[in-house]
Amino acid sequence: MRRTRKTALAIAVGAFCALAQAEPASQERIPLTLKSTSDQAEASGFIEGQSLSGTTRNWYARERAARGPLWKYRKSDGSRHDSHSRDNWLQGSILNYSSGFTQGTVGFAAEVAAYNAIALERGRAAIAGPNNRTLTHSDGEALDQWSKAGLANIKARISNTTLTAGRQAIDTPMLAAIGNRALPSSFQGFSLHSAEFDNLSFDLGSFDRVSPRTEQSLSKFRSEYGAAGAETDRASTAGVSYQPFRSLSTSLFAAKVDDFWNQYYFGANHVLGDSATLSLSTGLNYYKTVDEGRKKLGEIDNDTFSLSVALTHQAHTLSAAWQQVNGNEYFDYLHETNGIYLANSLMSDFNGPNEKSLQLSYVLNMAPYGVPGLKFNLYNARGWGIDGTHYRGTAYDVRGMDGETHYEWGIGTSYAVQSGALKDTSVRATYTAHRASKAQADGSLNEFRVVTTIPFNIL
Template identity: 80%
Template sequence: MNKTALALAIGALCSLAHAEPQSQSFVPLALKADSAQSQATGFVDGQSLSGSTRNWYARERATRAPLWKYTKSDGSRHDTHSRDNWLQGNILNYSSGFTQGTVGFAVEAAAYNVIALERGRAAIAGPNNRTLTHSDGDPIGQWSKLGLGNVKARVSNTTLTLGRQSVDTPMIAYIGNRALPSSFQGAFVHSAEFDNLSFDLGTFDRVSPRTEQSLSKFRSEYGAAGLQTDRASTAGLNYQPFKSLTTSLYASSVEDFWNQYYFGASHVLGDSSLLSLTTGLNYYKTVDAGSKKLGDIDNDTYSLSFGLTHQGHTLSASWQQVMGNEYFDYLHETNGIYLANSLLSDFNGPNEKSLQISYVLNMAQYGVPGLKFNLYNARGWGIDGTHYRGTAYDVRGMDGENHYEWGVGTSYAVQSGILKDSTIRATYTAHRASKAQADGSLDELRLVTTIPFNIL
């Protein structure tokens, strides 16, 4: 049996090696042959007016102790085991074209609007980051804001954006898992002068949260409430040295919080029509900086994942480890956590180790393009905050904590017709935690339908 297993393994590796020989070829560094600015059609001729509408519903049930509170009209606070949020989020986005010439200019503006479809105080259990409420938890039935508003200047393939904008980097990234996405106020430069190398540089002083009308200062996702910072900056590059390998290297400075460094790499070997192997590595290094509002931080966190794909089937395993006596932390209202096991829980407790096994079925291989199914199970253990000596993170009561999470989901993207690119997604997630693990024990059902549209 051992000889047979060895023969099968060698055969599989040989198949991988010969399935797509060109995928491993080196990509020389070369300037792009064309310039995006040279293709500019003008401020008016290049304009567009588009948007989307999203129906967002989440039903949560605590399976052990109550996890939420709500306020009655008499001002009294009460524990609850349930939370239901249902909203309709609407986005209308205007983008001009770039003016012609060596330097092109353009503008972008997006109006965001939300209608609360569930307005019961006890059901919503607010305030929360799902439904906008008054401080007493009374829901706001409808509200709007300027989600994006910026001016752009472009030379060749390099663009400077000033104002409120959407950004996607491993350090500062918009998060779009609610009725509306977050956005950021500041300056950002994206340069893509080479075929396989691009650069990013940005600095921001405010965030526009997913469920707030006003701009806010940045704060950390897991640090003590009330600790804020005036500026978050990032710089990085994305480089593809081989056709099969993409890499990213970024650094960020969050004033008086931390300096953070990131390296990511993704490699594909083989041909998915037969068998391919995708390997992903994400690594973050975080150290305290400035006046150390979050105390001493010395944290190394990484994830390593392997995914085997055969036609429509993908089976993956992901290992993640936190090496530090505090949480692996990132900025609130961002998606700056490019770790494989960031799920309903982030699996980012002090000194935590976690393992996830997942399976994805893409039905395009069976004649239903756009339809996918997925399931996963993730387990975290060894959470130990007893060596933490600061006050910004509530972890010292965690001693050998553990938790697990499993989820199933399906999604469908319309392939053609008037509703082309519309998506519907349904997920059911269960999370179970030991007594001192912070995420608690709960079940969540989430249904999200997003319909994009174009006016001009």
Template identity: 65%
Template sequence: MKLSSKALLALAISSITATAFAEPASQEFVPTTLAGTSAQSEAKGFIDGQSLGGTTRNWFSSERKFRGQRFSYKKHGVTETDANRTNWLQGTILNYSSGFTQGTVGVATEVAAYNVVALDRSKRDIKGGSNRTLADSDGDAVGQWSKLGLANVKFRVSNTTLTAGRQNFSSGIVDTIGNRALPSSFEGVSFDSQELSNLSFQGGIFDRVSPRTEQSLSKFRSEYGNGQETDKVKTLGFNYQPFKSLKTSVFAANVEDFWNQYYFGATHELGDAQTLALTTGLNYYKTTDTGSKKMGKIDNDTYSLSLGLTHQAHSLTFSYQAVNGNEYFDYLHETNGIYLANSLTSDFNGPNEKSFQVAYGLNMAEYGVPGLKFNVYSARGWGIDGTHYTGTAYGEAGVARSDLRLMNGETHQEYGIGTSYAIQSGALKATTIRGTYVTHRASAQQADGNIREFRLVTTIPFNIL
């Protein structure tokens, strides 16, 4: 029997409900009470509570396209093509945070200087720049550049903090993304209220984003659209833990003249990893057009369901994901606002796409090597169908690999293997080294194409004060 998408979603929700009551320990209800302490009452003062530190990250990527696909770049005004692209950078963050002043209303500030040095400056290697290496108008790498990544003022009463300025923010819809040499950040005003023991509220209004690989602020635009920009993003939501084993998150966002988006996430944990533990995750997004509809007509329901089994050092996870809509499941560019289980190198978010992933993880701490981990995964997407798309936001009509209307039954596969190590002690404690290798294969009109990538990232934290 073939289940409909609505039936699968109902099954996903019911599976979380069922596991929430699977054994007595998981039925332990967490009552909502006032927080036991006030963070502001424990404020140390502007100077006494200050800190100065940061991270430096060495970020290397080597990519190769295959099956006839190639990168292009300009050399002496002539377009050249090549199957390879290399990016190598050193990104450093120096972050100063003051303490909160004492009293009923505490005031603090946070300032972070971001700097990047391009270690590979070959125009042929970087292919004219991207969201990896900053390049000038001629496609030459900018050898060294800096900016204010964070610059804000914070006001706190009890356990509620209001932040104004350039800042980090995290939710299922608007989230700082940090998978390059530097992370993104947002310009605006936000609040975080943790007055209750198991229920917190967050919200914000943002009008600009500081991209990972740009020096200036930019307007928000969508990840998959044709460059349309929006002047304002508003978001509001809460995190709630009704049981010790169950955590939920609900957020909504209005992206002016783009869309209204609603997010629900739930994670349930059952059992003991020393014998057998089950982790169930559900992520659901509803997106509809709004305002002047710069992104065209949108009516999209997308969800993912994951089931993970853990036994001591070993974990095995199965993830199913479905997009119900004639357009991409889209999110804001320079954010990590996609909490779907199958968001990998490819997001597996094509119109009407279904995808399935199997992943295996090995934690070597169980074998006496804490900090060392391995993972491998395989994901496949199928049924990509954009033939019913009537808008103009996603690609140029009739252009291969761009126009959704040319996507008819497209498929793709992704395979990845990775290892990471976190140093456990000594002067380099908490330093992480991460290496990954990914292969992505696609049918003719699937947008992500055929590419292999090896990535090596080393991140070193440091403290000065």
């Protein structure tokens, strides 16, 4: 892997040398000043500012095990059988009503969203449930359709600061709604977002339940990789986002997941140059995780980071990302969240104990060639050095991992309609292959996925 590291370093050094001759992005420092406008001062009223909109998504995924069977299904007689395949096909629809804010010093608003999913593929052997793709009964029989209130909250706003209470979607490095299925997840609790400054904002939130992507009821939080029976009653987060320069944005967050862990995050993104000639984007993501309270997941001491660089010249973007886990357990995050802002979180998260990984990717944007909205991408990622032999806890099944390796490659295309009645409709198709050594947990499989999302507005 020394050659791989040298290659990544050479890419970065070469990029900086090339950019020395390029037109740099603005390095102007942004002064820390209060906003001259107030969102609440511009409130139009509860009814006057209301909207009714939504999306409908056709979600199809076909998976095939490349080696031994990876899934099981239950026949109507109760017998269980191994399966080398899994097919899930659903239509997920969201109808979202948002009121405007009432006028005055303190404004109030409400938001409600109805979620509905229809199972287009219902065969027990095909869907191989239960899983987090198609909602099934405990015996694996699919529900033909199901509905729930995905969002239901009230908001109070003063100036540019908004308090939201109820079921909601948020986006932070530790707690973030995940939308890679027919329907997204959401969280029950409260959050506060304050953006009183032009380039500085604060976020605060505390949640006691999650509404999973493929469930009708609320659930307690559990971890993505830890013991299945371990649950927590509350997850809280606080953070600040700051843009000191036009070209640099940073964020610092902390999260407390009761009796699981305390987690700390730092992220920075920098853009140098002009993509019309040549630009370099650099991204750093760092997480520190330590055990907390009753230590339901045992002792945790984990440092994980990713560093990515991306060169863009007009239609072409070439990227390299290095990711490293320093800890004898998985880098873990909460299930039904997207709380993993790491560059190599792909089909696999490349987050095994002590794992190192490198990803190379290429994106072609067809807009400069006269087809705006059309993109192609491909990538290859490799992980190695997975070692859980020094783990002494019981919450993570890693002690059988000794020098495990895996790799993943994918190719995809997406198109977003630019105008007309179907404007902003998107279609994305991807093919991904993952190959793993014997004890690496993700297995060897291929997946073909097609997702079509159509937005609509009623009010």
